[in-house]
């Protein structure tokens with residue numbers, strides 16, 4: 001819902017000021033977080049939130065919340081997600097936009113986790129919302145991702161954490177999402193995240209500097225705590 005403020009004296013005020021919901025997020029700091037299924041996107045986002053106070057919005061979590069609501073739309077989404085396929089682009093974009101607007105007044109910036117899944121999604125996001133200042137690319141080996149998701153599947157209750165769907169999600173990641181990284185690399189905003197086995201939170205390494213509120217090392221490499 002937009003909020004409109006106008007001058008009641010039309011004789012002395014010829015200009016109408018309109019503050020729409022879109023205005024609330026038009027200058028928002030946006031960081032995309034991209035990586036394969038089970039690469040650790042959610043885990044790393046939690047660390048960034050704890051350190052920098054950004055708002056974490058996981059596209060997958062937003063979709064799962066809709067499924068859990070039991071709505072008709074949720075039922076359609078569930079069928080697609082169970083197969084490891086992508087839901088229609090507009091659906092997830094609208095959800096992200098609504099969630100951003102809801103947090104706009106209190107947010108320092110947004111970590112958009114698991115998005116974009118394909119170049120077209122990124123282009124549409126930029127048309128409807130704005131451009132990202134950074135893309136964090138969480139790199140992990142395929143076999144590591146599969147191993148983690150199979151383990152997570154023992155307790156997650158996620159319908160897509162099973163061997164067959166994990167394989168489909170991984171295939172789709174290589175086919176549709178990896179081109180996203182090349183697309184944003186040409187703009188110079190991709191930071192590859194290398195996970196290192198550390199027990200302390202962040203590795204303050206490689207002369208880190210703050211870029212867009214995120215710890216960035218030399219050569220654009222971000223090093224965060226994690227392990228195979």
Ligand SMILES: Nc1nc2c(ncn2[C@@H]2O[C@H](COP(=O)(O)OP(=O)(O)OP(=O)(O)O)[C@@H](O)[C@H]2O)c(=O)[nH]1
Nearest residue numbers: 036037038039040041042043148152195226227228
């Ligand atoms: N061993 C190990 N496990 C990790 C690491 N990071 C995440 N995990 C585990 O791997 C699984 C996947 O991590 P998530 O952070 O949920 O990965 P994601 O990329 O957000 O995955 P999706 O939710 O499927 O998008 C979870 O069970 C985590 O606990 C890590 O650095 N080392």
Ligand SMILES: O=c1ccn([C@@H]2O[C@H](COP(=O)(O)OP(=O)(O)O)[C@@H](O)[C@H]2O)c(=O)[nH]1
Nearest residue numbers: 037038059060081084085086087092114117
């Ligand atoms: O922009 C998005 C984000 C997620 N999904 C769907 O949600 C599922 C789970 O996504 P999530 O990011 O939670 O997990 P990941 O696939 O990265 O392991 C995917 O397989 C897709 O079916 C989608 O279609 N579009």
